[in-house]
Amino acid sequence: MARQHARDVARDLLQFIACSPTAAHAVAAAAARLDAAGFRRLDERDAWQLAAGDACYTVRNHHALVAFRVGRGDPAQVGFRLAGAHTDAPGLHLKPNAAYLNQGYLQLGVEVYGGPLLASWVDRDLTLAGKLFVREPKGPPRPVLVHGDRPLCRIPLLAIHFQRDVNEQGLKFDKQKHLPPIVGVGGARDLKFERLLRLLADGAGVDLKRVVACDLEVVDTQPPALGGLDDSLIFAPRIDNLAGSHAALTALIEQRRPGAASSVIALFDSEEVGSQTVAGAGSFLVDGVLERLTALAGGGREAYLRALARSFQVSVDAAHAVHPNHAEFHDANHRVELNRGPVLKINAQQRYATSPETAHWFEHCCQRAKVPVQRYIHRTDLTAGTTIGPISATRLGVPTVDVGSAILSMHSIRETGGAFDQELMIKALGQHLAS
Numbered sequence: 001m002a003r004q005h006a007r008d009v010a011r012d013l014l015q016f017i018a019c020s021p022t023a024a025h026a027v028a029a030a031a032a033r034l035d036a037a038g039f040r041r042l043d044e045r046d047a048w049q050l051a052a053g054d055a056c057y058t059v060r061n062h063h064a065l066v067a068f069r070v071g072r073g074d075p076a077q078v079g080f081r082l083a084g085a086h087t088d089a090p091g092l093h094l095k096p097n098a099a100y101l102n103q104g105y106l107q108l109g110v111e112v113y114g115g116p117l118l119a120s121w122v123d124r125d126l127t128l129a130g131k132l133f134v135r136e137p138k139g140p141p142r143p144v145l146v147h148g149d150r151p152l153c154r155i156p157l158l159a160i161h162f163q164r165d166v167n168e169q170g171l172k173f174d175k176q177k178h179l180p181p182i183v184g185v186g187g188a189r190d191l192k193f194e195r196l197l198r199l200l201a202d203g204a205g206v207d208l209k210r211v212v213a214c215d216l217e218v219v220d221t222q223p224p225a226l227g228g229l230d231d232s233l234i235f236a237p238r239i240d241n242l243a244g245s246h247a248a249l250t251a252l253i254e255q256r257r258p259g260a261a262s263s264v265i266a267l268f269d270s271e272e273v274g275s276q277t278v279a280g281a282g283s284f285l286v287d288g289v290l291e292r293l294t295a296l297a298g299g300g301r302e303a304y305l306r307a308l309a310r311s312f313q314v315s316v317d318a319a320h321a322v323h324p325n326h327a328e329f330h331d332a333n334h335r336v337e338l339n340r341g342p343v344l345k346i347n348a349q350q351r352y353a354t355s356p357e358t359a360h361w362f363e364h365c366c367q368r369a370k371v372p373v374q375r376y377i378h379r380t381d382l383t384a385g386t387t388i389g390p391i392s393a394t395r396l397g398v399p400t401v402d403v404g405s406a407i408l409s410m411h412s413i414r415e416t417g418g419a420f421d422q423e424l425m426i427k428a429l430g431q432h433l434a435s
């Protein structure tokens with residue numbers, strides 16, 4: 001029974017992932033869920049009116065979102081309860097003048113975004129997703145989300161007969177030369193990028209003549225799935241970090257009643273490229289919302305600074321599960337497993353923001369939610385990845401803990417997670433946001 005509910009939560013995550021091939025899609029999917037739950041959309045350019053209990057959200061640059069439930073207490077006295085995650089994922093982005101003919105093929109020039117496991121992108125049925133910018137009678141072009149509904153392109157591997165030692169040497173890629181997908185074969189008359197754009201525009205009900213620009217990514221076509229014995233595993237793209245985004249979002253929506261402190265979640269863009277963008281964790285996005293929440297509760301700058309000093313933040317991102325075929329890459333005392341609950345991520349070099357105090361905070365939340373918790377440390381002779389935690393903690397001065405659910409194949413086009421972990425993370429975050 002309990003497992004059945006956990007599987008339902010996992011299926012809900014898979015649905016969220018399926019509609020979120022890009023960061024912009026993830027933000028739109030999150031906004032749709034917030035709308036359905038009665039949250040009010042606010043524009044950063046407008047004057048805001050807020051009262052205790054109000055549930056609202058705002059979107060920055062189509063790729064980031066901050067949502068909150070206004071608390072009952074004075075921010076200067078009770079602070080904020082923050083949870084952060086990211087909407088972007090590593091992958092291949094189309095260049096502005098992407099299309100070219102080569103050896104009779106139409107190909108698309110791509111740039112690498114973040115650090116994808118490139119070998120997982122080849123020999124898969126790929127499509128395109130992103131935004132078309134549509135000219136409007138007045139004002140700037142309007143972005144329209146598009147998502148190819150069938151395989152449109154592929155990066156074919158070179159046959160083994162040309163590289164007999166590839167299984168011993170490993171796949172190696174010249175990023176400029178070896179990654180452009182093919183979208184068709186034939187003559188210059190048939191192979192036009194415009195036809196590809198028309199397909200996407202038609203799918204979104206947009207007149208191609210009004211499209212002035214596009215921002216497209218190469219994405220997998222295989223739908224996310226539950227798998228393994230007992231449906232205990234998740235096979236899906238972008239679990240890093242749509243699982244974190246979904247967990248924060250669901251915990252906030254399910255909170256129902258406001259706590260003393262305002263609950264605030266931030267789904268940032270650009271984590272995979274260092275967070276230093278207009279909608280990344282290094283930007284003035286969350287600060288702006290928190291300062292407004294303080295001001296609208298009657299407090300000034302000093303009250304805002306006092307509120308920050310009383311706040312706590314949980315940064316949610318994926319963690320590395322022990323890999324059965326490569327267990328030697330994991331510290332023997334800190335091997336974390338799928339379906340064993342949230343993982344505390346700790347690093348002396350501060351690649352993660354966790355401190356003993358913030359770890360204790362999160363463990364306490366897990367204890368109250370009756371959720372198990374694991375501890376992860378990267379091997380001392382390897383360099384850990386990082387996340388939004390240290391960047392957001394530095395920017396806000398708010399004590400922060402880095403946590404995540406364990407996954408395998410992080411940054412593969414298709415990652416593996418535990419089907420029962422999502423429910424556990426949502427419960428733990430729910431405790432944190434309401435505390």
Ligand SMILES: [Zn+2]
Nearest residue numbers: 240241317318
């Ligand atoms: Zn991540």
